[in-house]
Amino acid sequence: MRTATTVIIGAGQSGLAFSKELADRSIDHVLIERGEVANSWRKERWDSLQLLTPNWQSRLPGYAYRGIDPDGYMTMPAVTRFLQDYAAHIGAPVETGTTVSSVTASESGYRIVTNRGEWRCATLVLANGACNVAVVPKVAEGLPPAVTSLTPMQYRNPDQLEDGGVMVVGASATGIQLAQEIQAAGRQVTLSVGEHVRVPRLYRGRDIKWWMDATGVMDMHYTEVDDVKRARRVPSLQLVGSLERATLDLNTLSRNGVEVVGRLAGLRDGRAQFSGSLKNLCALADLKMNRLLDGIDEWVSKAGRESEFEPAHRFAPTRVDSDPPLGKDLTDGSVKTVIWATGYRPDYSWLHVPVLDRKGRIRHDGGVALDAPGLYVMGLPFLRRRKSSFLDGAGDDARDLADHLSAGLRRAAA
Amino acid sequence: MTTAQTISPDVDNGVNVAALIDAREALEAAPEAAQFKWRATCEWVNGTHSRSTVEGFFGLGEEQSRGKTFTVEADHPEVFAAEDNAATPVEIVLSGLASCLTAGVAAVAQHRGIQLRSVKATIEGDMDLQGILGIDDEVRNGFGTIRVNFDIDADASEDDLKALVAQSQKRSAVFDIVTNPTNVFVTVG
Numbered sequence: 001m002r003t004a005t006t007v008i009i010g011a012g013q014s015g016l017a018f019s020k021e022l023a024d025r026s027i028d029h030v031l032i033e034r035g036e037v038a039n040s041w042r043k044e045r046w047d048s049l050q051l052l053t054p055n056w057q058s059r060l061p062g063y064a065y066r067g068i069d070p071d072g073y074m075t076m077p078a079v080t081r082f083l084q085d086y087a088a089h090i091g092a093p094v095e096t097g098t099t100v101s102s103v104t105a106s107e108s109g110y111r112i113v114t115n116r117g118e119w120r121c122a123t124l125v126l127a128n129g130a131c132n133v134a135v136v137p138k139v140a141e142g143l144p145p146a147v148t149s150l151t152p153m154q155y156r157n158p159d160q161l162e163d164g165g166v167m168v169v170g171a172s173a174t175g176i177q178l179a180q181e182i183q184a185a186g187r188q189v190t191l192s193v194g195e196h197v198r199v200p201r202l203y204r205g206r207d208i209k210w211w212m213d214a215t216g217v218m219d220m221h222y223t224e225v226d227d228v229k230r231a232r233r234v235p236s237l238q239l240v241g242s243l244e245r246a247t248l249d250l251n252t253l254s255r256n257g258v259e260v261v262g263r264l265a266g267l268r269d270g271r272a273q274f275s276g277s278l279k280n281l282c283a284l285a286d287l288k289m290n291r292l293l294d295g296i297d298e299w300v301s302k303a304g305r306e307s308e309f310e311p312a313h314r315f316a317p318t319r320v321d322s323d324p325p326l327g328k329d330l331t332d333g334s335v336k337t338v339i340w341a342t343g344y345r346p347d348y349s350w351l352h353v354p355v356l357d358r359k360g361r362i363r364h365d366g367g368v369a370l371d372a373p374g375l376y377v378m379g380l381p382f383l384r385r386r387k388s389s390f391l392d393g394a395g396d397d398a399r400d401l402a403d404h405l406s407a408g409l410r411r412a413a414a
Numbered sequence: 415m416t417t418a419q420t421i422s423p424d425v426d427n428g429v430n431v432a433a434l435i436d437a438r439e440a441l442e443a444a445p446e447a448a449q450f451k452w453r454a455t456c457e458w459v460n461g462t463h464s465r466s467t468v469e470g471f472f473g474l475g476e477e478q479s480r481g482k483t484f485t486v487e488a489d490h491p492e493v494f495a496a497e498d499n500a501a502t503p504v505e506i507v508l509s510g511l512a513s514c515l516t517a518g519v520a521a522v523a524q525h526r527g528i529q530l531r532s533v534k535a536t537i538e539g540d541m542d543l544q545g546i547l548g549i550d551d552e553v554r555n556g557f558g559t560i561r562v563n564f565d566i567d568a569d570a571s572e573d574d575l576k577a578l579v580a581q582s583q584k585r586s587a588v589f590d591i592v593t594n595p596t597n598v599f600v601t602v603g
């Protein structure tokens with residue numbers, strides 16, 4: 001059995017940023033990683049994926065993108081290299097190829113069982129990722145056996161799909177990107193649209209991510225937001241990172257031939273049933289986008305910086321068919337594959353510390369686990385800030401939580 | 415930059431938002447108490463005329479008695495060779511949807527600090543009778559499309575009013591009932 005003051009589970013950006021903050025405070029620690037550094041980016045993403053955050057926004061404590069294309073979007077090999085270089089730069093003590101199979105509380109902290117021996121630690125950081133498992137809704141049980149069911153974690157590229165139509169369920173970042181790519185590969189895609197967040201790629205000549213950063217939206221603190229529980233459930237923005245820096249929204253997709261239908265409400269007798277709420281969900285998304293743009297315009301005019309940017313304007317509302325289909329026969333052979341782009345969740349099946357709520361989520365206050373002294377969590381949506389689950393958000397959260405962690409150690413020593 | 419959801423003391427739409435927020439917190443902590451059952455009984459009067467009675471319901475972990483009963487009558491119009499004693503069941507469904515959305519508008523407006531002066535929802539549903547009459551199997555019995563229009567007088571921008579109505583749909587039980595499938599079990603005896 002080995003010991004460390006702090007064990008960090010996971011060597012993605014969250015674990016690495018935390019490692020840097022601990023090293024700066026001379027706190028001895030180890031990162032336990034089942035694969036290699038950046039395992040999720042290496043193993044769990046589709047081939048064509050590029051970050052939807054621009055290169056300049058890949059910022060980690062004491063490190064940032066220094067390439068020639070700050071406005072571009074990294075491919076998966078590029079993010080992997082970026083994180084690998086960061087790990088080397090900070091000398092992160094990573095135990096690779098080590099999978100955690102159990103965590104329990106012990107008298108003096110936590111006991112961690114892995115396939116390569118046990119660890120004991122006083123403080124533990126769960127940086128194992130917010131997206132370990134693809135969430136598949138219960139209605140999927142009704143899928144006819146002849147239709148193949150895939151999650152985005154299994155999907156790599158259109159060639160992998162059986163010839164024929166594809167239904168993509170979910171129209172947030174993952175769903176719209178897969179719908180676009182599969183339709184472009186010559187398959188008929190049906191996109192089932194639930195609640196979504198529409199934004200343009202560029203506004204007034206700048207990346208929307210630049211605006212959200214500059215106006216303070218991404219830095220908004222979890223204690224400042226009206227309804228943090230709701231904020232933590234907001235789906236990802238409809239964005240894609242591409243060379244063209246193009247906007248990808250429902251209007252683009254329908255123009256490209258994607259059949260846009262309502263939220264998948266049921267699968268019954270081989271038939272998919274779509275909700276009649278599509279029009280309202282699109283209206284909500286348009287209104288919300290316009291509120292974001294209003295806020296940007298206000299910020300520009302308050303700052304007296306009108307001349308720096310292109311003029312304000314608004315985008316065409318989402319066009320919704322006057323009579324969108326309410327059902328689809330999944331037994332007639334037209335749809336061969338269904339892809340569940342219905343979100344992700346963390347996996348805590350190995351965590352045997354009573355910190356989960358009845359829905360299996362960690363109970364925490366800004367990353368400090370409740371009722372489990374010395375236990376921290378990183379990388380969850382809106383953990384401490386709106387940017388918490390992004391590459392750009394790991395740094396500030398790691399700094400805050402490392403402060404909390406080291407204060408706790410000092411108190412324990414006193 | 416999100417719209418502030420303040421509870422403004424000067425705004426009074428007759429909705430006790432503080433109580434609703436308390437209830438939400440209480441029910442989140444005790445999800446069993448959030449399990450409700452709504453009920454009605456319906457008795458045939460004559461022809462297509464029937465009378466439903468609504469009294470108690472189950473919720474907050476126990477039977478809730480209102481100490482009074484409500485009745486809702488239904489019939490069909492004379493063009494169906496009926497006596498037209500009351501609204502048709504489908505008109506009651508439309509009323510249910512309009513009432514639910516209207517109540518939602520008031521609650522959301524209160525929550526967002528918008529004083530309402532008047533709210534009027536006009537609702538219309540298209541129905542092809544070839545469905546219920548069994549003339550054409552491909553025509554459904556129910557509504558093809560339902561349209562609701564809100565006429566709202568309030569101190570708020572057009573976008574704020576659109577957002578009110580959109581949010582009300584998002585949180586409406588009847589909107590969900592009408593737009594999504596539900597398992598229905600009917601037994602005899």
Ligand SMILES: Cc1cc2nc3c(=O)[nH]c(=O)nc-3n(C[C@H](O)[C@H](O)[C@H](O)COP(=O)(O)OP(=O)(O)OC[C@H]3O[C@@H](n4cnc5c(N)ncnc54)[C@H](O)[C@@H]3O)c2cc1C
Binds near residue numbers: 035098350
């Ligand atoms: C499809 C997709 C696209 C995204 N695009 C962007 C983007 O463009 N920009 C952006 O900023 N963010 C993006 N994100 C969000 C976020 O940046 C990523 O999810 C990122 O991987 C999160 O980093 P992390 O360090 O918190 O977790 P991860 O990168 O998931 O790292 C967790 C690590 O823990 C390891 N681990 C897990 N369980 C165990 C265990 N039991 N034992 C040992 N090791 C374990 C994993 O192998 C992994 O290496 C995207 C997310 C997804 C899913």
